[in-house]
Amino acid sequence: MKNTSNDFLDGLTPAQEHFLKKYLLEYRLSDELHTFSRADVCELVGFPFKTTLKKSGFDVLPLSTFYMRNFVAQFPFIASNSDNVQRAFWQETVQPFVESFNSKNISSSEERQTNATKRRQVNKKFLSGMLLFYNSVIITNKELTYLNESHLKPSDTGKMDKFSANLNDDALCVDDIDKHDMKKFHHNLSINIVALRRTGAAVAGTPSNSISSWSPMRFVTSSRPSAPRHHYEFVIQVTTRESVDGNFQYKSHFIARHYHEFKTLESKLKRHLPGVMSTEVSELPRKFSNDNGYNDIAHEKDTESELASLSSTVNGSSKTTKLVREKLRLSLRGYLRTLSKYPEIVHSDIFLDFIDHGSFNYRQLSEVELEDHKNRIEHERTMLKTQVEFQKQTAKVIVNLTKDFESLKKDIIMNPSTLSGIFDQIGKSSDIKKQTPFLKTLNEWCKLEAAATLYQVFLSQDNSNDWLNRCRKFHRLFPYNLVYGILRFTNPLKIVSRIVDLLLVNIPTVSIPSWGSKDEEELKEIAKKSGSRNLLSMIFVMLLDESLSSYETELKLLREEKLDSEYEIFLERIERYTDVDYAVVDAIKRESYEKSQDLLLTVLSTDLIKPPLRTIEDKYKYSQIVKSQMSYDQLAEHKNVVDSALYLNLKQYWQVQIRKKDADLFKQLWKEPELTKLIKNFLMVFYQPMMRIFTKADIHVVFRDFQKFMDDLMKELSIINNQEIYYLNSFEVFDRLKSLFDKHEDVLWKFIHTLYVKDDEHLFKGLVLWIEKFLVALRIKFFDEETVKLNLSSANLGIDEELFLKQLNSRAERTILRRKLFKEFLEVQASTGDETAQDKIDSKWEEVNNQLYGEFNTKGLGIDLEDVEEFNHLNAEEDLGDHSNERVLKQKLFDLEKNLVDYGTSELDKLDDSVKSQLSTLLTNLKI
Template sequence: MTAEGKEVLDQLSPTQEHFLKKYLLENRLTIELHELSKPGCCQLLGPPFKIQSDKEGNNNDEDKHQSLPLLSFFFKQFVTEFPFITNNSPKDQLNFWQNTVQPFIEKFNQGNISSSDERRNNITKRKQVNKKFLSGLLLFFNSTLITDKDLIYQNQSHLKASDTGKIDKLQKSSNEVAISMAGLHEYELFQYKNDISINIVSVRDVSATSVPAYTSWNPLRYLRTSDTQVQTHNFDFILQITTRMNSLDGDVIKYKSHFIPRHYHEFKLLSQSLKKAYPGLMASKSFDLPVKSKSDQGINSQEYEPSISSKVSENSGQSNSLYREKLRLALRGYLRSLISRPEIVHSKEFLKFINDENLIFQSLTVDDLVDYNKRLESEKKAFVTQLEFQHQASKVMLQLSSDFDEFKSNLIMKPDTILKIFEDIEKSSSIKSQSKVIRTFNEWCKLEVAATIYQMFLSQDNSGEWLNKCRRFHRLFPYNVVYGILRFTNPVKIVGKVIDLLLMNIPTISFSGSEKGETRNLLSIIFTLLLDEDLTDFEKELTALREDKLDTDYDVFLERIEAYCQLDTNIVDDIREESMIKSQDFLLTILSTELILPRIQTSLDQFKFNKIKESYEAYSHLNEDKDVTKSELYLNLKQYWQVQIRKKDTNLLKQLWKEPELTRLLKDSISIFYQPLIRVFAKADMHVVFRSFQIFMDDLMKDLYLLSNKEIYYLNPFQIFERIKGLLDKHEEVLWEFLHNVYVHDEQHLFKGIVKWTEKFLLFLRLKFVNEEAVKLIISLNGVSLNEELFIKQLNAQTNRVVEKRRLFKEYFENKSLIGKGISAQDKIDEGWEDVNGKLFGDTSAGDFGVNQEDFEEFNNMHAEADLDADGTLDNDLKKKLLKLEEDVNEIGTSELDKLDGTIKTQLSILLKDINL
C-alpha cells in the first residue's frame, strides 16, 4: 500500500469509514449469495460438505473455505450448530450434510429456478439475491464487525434536530390514536392507488322493487319486459368511485366522484373479462373473486339495533340491516386489490365496470344514506374495538416494562438470562406459580393473540372468507382419529409408518409404448399430479395470449422468450448484466440481445421491436396518459414471459419431485427435526393436550361465528374484547401444563439447546464491547492502485444513497402518520400497535444489544420496500425517488470501491477464522 493510499484511508471520517465498511460487506455478501445459486456451491462453504479435488489432485479445504468467508462463518457457527442437528452423532451429521443436503442443493442449482424478482421486475446484480436475506445478514455482520473509527460513529447521533422533532411528533401521535372515518365527500382523506379510490358505501335491497327503464338497455343487469325492468338479483352494491387529478399547473389536486350500482353477477363478469384480457396477471391468488356466504343475511334491526333502527327512514320499511355486509367488505377488498395494478385500472374492461354512463348517479337516496351511515358506524366500531385491545395491551405493557427493568439489564449483560426463564417453567406447571415477569408476559401474549384473532377473523375486508375456510377445515379434521392414535399407539412409530408409506417407492404404469414405467414414491406422485394441474392452466393462459392477444407477426419474439427460459445460468447472468449496463428494461433486453436465438436481423423485425419499445414507454407512463391500448403489446409480451417463467419453474419442480435427492432430503430432515419432537411430545401426554386443543378450537369457532354474524353488531368494543380474551383465559392452564411437561421430559435438552443457540447471537453482537480486537476489520489497500478523487466521490455517493434512502422512508412513514394525508384508520391502528409493542423494552434501544439503531431502521425499511413492491402497493412517488436515487449512484459507479473487495475478502478470512463462540 502506498503512503498516499494509506493517507486517504486515514483521513476518512468515522461516517465515511462506517459506510465504506458497510458497502464492502454488502458487496461481499451479494457476491457470496450469488455464488450459492451456482452448481458446486456447497464445497465453497467448506466442511462438513465434501470438497472436490482440483485438476492437480489437491484437496485444499482452507482455500475453499476462504472463498466465501462471511457465509462460511455463518454456516459453521449457526447453521451446523442448530441443536436439532448437533443432537445427532457426528457420523449422522456428516452423512446428512454430505449425502443428503449437498446432492439436493447441487441438483436444485442445476435447475436454475427463477427468482421472484425475475417474475416481476427488471434485474440488476444488486437485486439478484433475496433482499430480505441479504439485509438480515448485512445487519448481523455490519453490527458485529467494526473498524478503527466505527465505535465513534455508532456512538454519535446522525439525526438533525428537525428530524428528531418529527420522530417525537410521530411517537406522540401514535399514543393518541383517534379513529375518524372519512365521509362521503372528504376526498382528500381517501386511500388512493394509481389515483383512484374505490369504496362500496351501501347495499341496496332490490328484491321486491321494479325500476324504470334506463335510457339504454343493459342485458347484464336486467331482463326487459315492456316499460319496466324486472330485477334478476336481490341486492345492488353501491360503489363510490373517486378519481384524483392534478390541475394544469400541477399544484392543485382535484377530485371527481360518482356512484354506480353493481350486483354480484356483474362482479363475476368483470372477473371473467379481466382473466381473459390479462390471463398471466390475473392468475395471482390476490385477484380471486370472493364467494357468497349463506350466513350473510344481516340482523334484525329492531331486536339488535334499537339505537340504529330509530334512525331508519320511515319510508324504507327495512326490517333487516347490514345484509350482505361480509360480501360488501370482501368485494371492496377485491376491487382495491385490482386498482393496485395500473394496467387493470386503465383497461377498457375495468373502466366499463366503474364508468357505465347509463348507471352513474351523483348522490345517494335517503335509504342509501341511512344504510351507509349504519355500515360506517359498524366499521368504526370495528376499529374502536381494536383500540380497546390496544388500550388494554398498553396497560399491561406499562406493568411489563416496569417488571422487565431488571430482566432487560441482565439480558443485555448476561445472555443466559433467557435460559433462567425457561428453568422457571420447569419448576411449575401452572402460570399462577410463575414469576411476576412471566405472568405479566403471559398477559401481554394473550392480548396480542386476542387482537390478532379479532383482526384476522372479524375486522378485515376478507375476514369472512378466512373464518369460513377455518370453520370448514375444523369440521373436516379427524380429531377423534388422531386422538385415538396419540392415546393408544406409539406416535413415533405411527408417524414413521406414514412417512415410510408416503416415501415408499412404487412402480408407475406407462401407457405409452415408447416409454418404460418408472419407480416413484407416493408423495412424489401426489405433488406431480398437482403440478400437472398448474401446467395445464399455464398452457391455457399461453394459448389465450398467443391466439387472442399476440398475432403471428410477433412469433419471433415469442420464440426468443421461450428460448430464454431454456438458457444456462451463466448466459442469463450475462443478459442481466447487459440490461444493467444499457439501463434497459429486462424484457426488452431479452427481446433484443444477441445472446438469444433467433436474432433480430430483418428491418421488419427491427420495426416490430421499435413498436414494442414504444409500447413499453406507454406502459411506463400509464398513470400519466391513462391510455392502456398503447401499452397492450408490451403488457401481453410481459405476461407471456411471466407465464413461461412460471411454467419453467413448475416443470423444474416436477422434475425435482422425481429425483431421489429430494426424497432422501425429506426423509432425513424428518428424522433429524421432526422425530425428536414427537418423542418429547409423546412423553408429555400429547393426547390430553390434543383433546384440550380440540375443545379450544370448538369454543373459538363457535364464538367467532356468533360474533361475526350477530353479536358483533350489538356488543360494545369492551364486551367483544372480553369475549375473545376470556376464551384465552379459560384455556391457558392447559398450555402451560403442556410446556412444563415438554420441558421436563426433554431428556435430550433440545429446547435448552435452542435457547443457548439464540444466546449465541447476542454474544457475537456484543463481542465488540468486550474484545474489540477480536472483531476489528482492518481496511487496507495492499498494493491496490486507486484513483483517490474518484474513490472519495464514489464513497460519498454510496453514503448519500443510504442516508437519503433513510430520509425518504422516514418522510414517507411520517407523512402517512399525519391526519389529513390520506392515512386509513387501519394504518393508525397498526401504528398504535407498533407504539404499544415498542414499549416492551422501555428505553432500551437496539444499540444496547450491539445493533446500530439507524442500521436497524434501514433493515426494517428494506423489508417494507420488498413487501410493498411485491404486492404492488409501493407508493409511486416514493418508487420514482428510489429509482432516481439508484440511477444517480449507478452513474458514478463503484469501480474504485470494488478494488478493495480482494483485500477485504482476505481480511475477513483471517479475522473470522479465529472467532469461535
C-alpha cells in the same frame, strides 16, 4: 496520486472507517451469495458438507462458512441428533439436493414480475440481515469511537413520535367513511361498496316484473309475475382524483351491480388479461350461506326465507332487516380494490365499463338505501373502534410490562445468559399466577396480541369471512379423535415414520391390502405416465400438470387472439429465452442493466438470443414494441390503453412462459430422488427429537385440550361473526375474545411446564442458548476486541488516495441522503394523514408494540442504530406501492442514484483480498 503505504487510511475519521468497513463486508457477502447459485457451493463451504477441495471453507467463503458452522449446523433440532445422523443429513441429503436444484434454471423475480416468490428480494433482505450482523460483530480500529459518537440524533432516524398511552379515538376512527375512502387510492382511483339496493320482488309492493328507472332492463316483461334473477345490487362508490396545480380535485359517482355482473367482469378480465388474472389476482369471493344481516326488533336468528328477510314487511308487521349481505359486500369490496392495484386492469375497457357505465348521482339513492348506507358506515366504525379497544388494553399492559422490561434489557446487554434464567423460571411452577411479575405481565400481553390478531384476521378485514370459512371447514374435517387415539395408544414416532414411508416409498413396490388389484394397477399406470416415484411426488406432479394445462391455454389465447402472426419472431425469442442456460441469462440481465432498459425489451432485441432481428420489418416491429412499452410505463398516470396493449400482451406471454418453464422444472425436480430423500430425512431429523419429548409430556392429553380450545374458538368466532357482531359494542367484542384465552391459559402453561420438566435432552434450553450465541457474538468486541478487529491499512496495494476518498465519501453521502429521504417520507406520511382509518390503526399497532422495547440502547449490544434503520428502510423500500407519497419517494430514490456523481469503487475494491484473508483467519479462530 498513488499511495503505496496506505498510511492515509489511518487518518480516516471514525465515520469514514465505519462506512468503508460496511462497504467491504457488503462486497464480500454479495460475492458469497452470488456463489450460492453454483451447483458445487456445498463443496466450497466444506464441513458439515463433504468436499474434495484442499482449501478450508473459511478460505473460500469465510462469512458464509462461519455462519453455517456456528448457527445453522448448530441449530438445536439438528444438533440434538447423533453425529452419524447429522453427517448423513448434510452430506447425503442436503448436498445432493442443492447440487440438483442449482443445476436447474429457476427464474428470478425480474423475469416473473410477481409479488409471490421474489427471489431477488429475499436475497437482498438476507444480504442486508447478514450485513447488519457482521457489521455489528466485526470492528475496525475506530469502530467503538464511532458507536459512542452522537453523529446523528435519534430524531434523525425517521422514527415516529414517542408513544402515548392515551390513544386518541378521533385520530384512529373516521366520522365519514366516504372521506376516509378518498384518502386511499390506487392509480388515482378509490372504490367502495357503500350500500345494497333491493330490486324486484325484494322491494315491498313492487311487482316482480317491474323495471326500475335507474337500471337497465334485466327481466323479461310478462303478463304474469316471474321470479327475478337477483334480489339485491351492490351500490359502488367510485372516486377519481386529478392533480391540478399541485392540488387534488376529486370526482365521485355511483354504480349498482349485482353479483352475476361481478362474475361476468372476472370472466371477461381472465380472457382479456390471462397472464395478470392468473398470476396476480385471487378468485372472485363466493356467496356466504349465512349473510342475511339482523332484525332490529329481535336478536333471534331470522328463520324466514331469504326473500322474506329482504322485504320490509313480513306477515303484516314492520320488521326491518339491516346489513343484508354485509359479508359479501366487504369481500367484493376487497376484490375490487385488489383489481384496482393493477394499471392494466384499471385502464382496460372492461373494468372502466364496469365502474362507469350506467352510473348515477348519490342523490338518486332512496331513503331506504341512504339509511342502509348509514348503517353500514356505523358498522364499520364499530369494527374500527373494536381494534382501537384492543390497542388501548394492550397499551395499558405494555406500560406495566415496560417497567419490568427496562431492567431486563440492561441485564441482557451485560449478561446474555439472562434469557436462560428467565426460561428456568418456567420450571418452578405450572401455575402462571405463581410466576414472576414479568412472566405474568408478558402472558397478558401475549393473550391480547393473539386476541387482537384473531379479530383482525377473522372479523374486521374485507376478506375475513373467507378466511373464517376456510378455518371452520378445516376444523370440521380434521380427524381429532383419530389423531388423539394415535397419540394415546400408539408410538407417534413410529406412526409418522410409517406414514412418511408410505408417501415416499417407490410406487412399483407399494401393495396395500385395502386396495384391489385394479386400483393398484391403475396407481402404477398413473405413476408410469407421470414419471412419479412415489405417492407424494405423484400428487405434486398431478397438481403441476393442471397448472401446465392452464398455462398452455393462456399461451394459446394470447398467441391466437392477442398477438398478430407478424410478431411470431418475438414470441420465438421469448420461448428461446426460457431454454438458455444461466450464463446467457446473466449476460442478458447485465446488458439490460447497462442499457437501463426493460428486461423484456432486452430479451426481444439482444444478439444473445436467436433468431436475430435482421429485416427492416423486424426492426420496425421492435420500435413499435418500444413505443408501447413507454406507454405502458405511463399507464399508472395516463390511460394509454391502446398504445400499451402490444407490450402488455407480450409481457403476459413472457410471464406465462416463465411460469410454465418453472412448473416444468419443479415437475422434473419432484421426479428426482434427491427431493424425496430431503423431505424424508428433514422430517426425521427435526421431528424425532421433538416427538420424543412430546411423548414423555403426555401430548395426547394436551392435544385433547387443544381440540377443546379450537372448538371454543371456532364457536365464538362464528357466533360473533354471524349475529353478535351486529349487537355487541367494541368492549364486549374485546372482552369475549380475551376471556377465551383466559379460560384456556392454565392448560397451556401446564403443558409448557411439563415440557420443561420432561426435556431431559435439553432441546428447548438449547434453543434459548442458541439465541444467546447471537448476543455473545455481538458483545465480543467489548471484552476482546482484537479477536474481531480488521486492520484496513495493513496491505500495500498502491491505492490512488484522491480517488479512494472520492469513492468512499460518495457512498457515505448516498447512504446519508437515502436516510434523509426516508425520514422526510415518514414525516410527510404522518402529517398529511393520507391514509385510511385501517392504515392508521395498523401503524398504531407498530407504535404500540415498539413501546415494549422503549429506548432500547442498541449501542449496548454494539449495533449502530442508523444501520438498524437502514435495514428497516430496505424492507420498506421493497414494499413501496403506487400511493402518491410512495411514488414520490421511489422517484426521489431513483433520482438520487442517477444524479450523484459515480466515482465507481475501483480503489475500494483493492482492499477486498486483504479483507477476505483477514476474515478467513479471524473467523477461523473466533469461538462463540
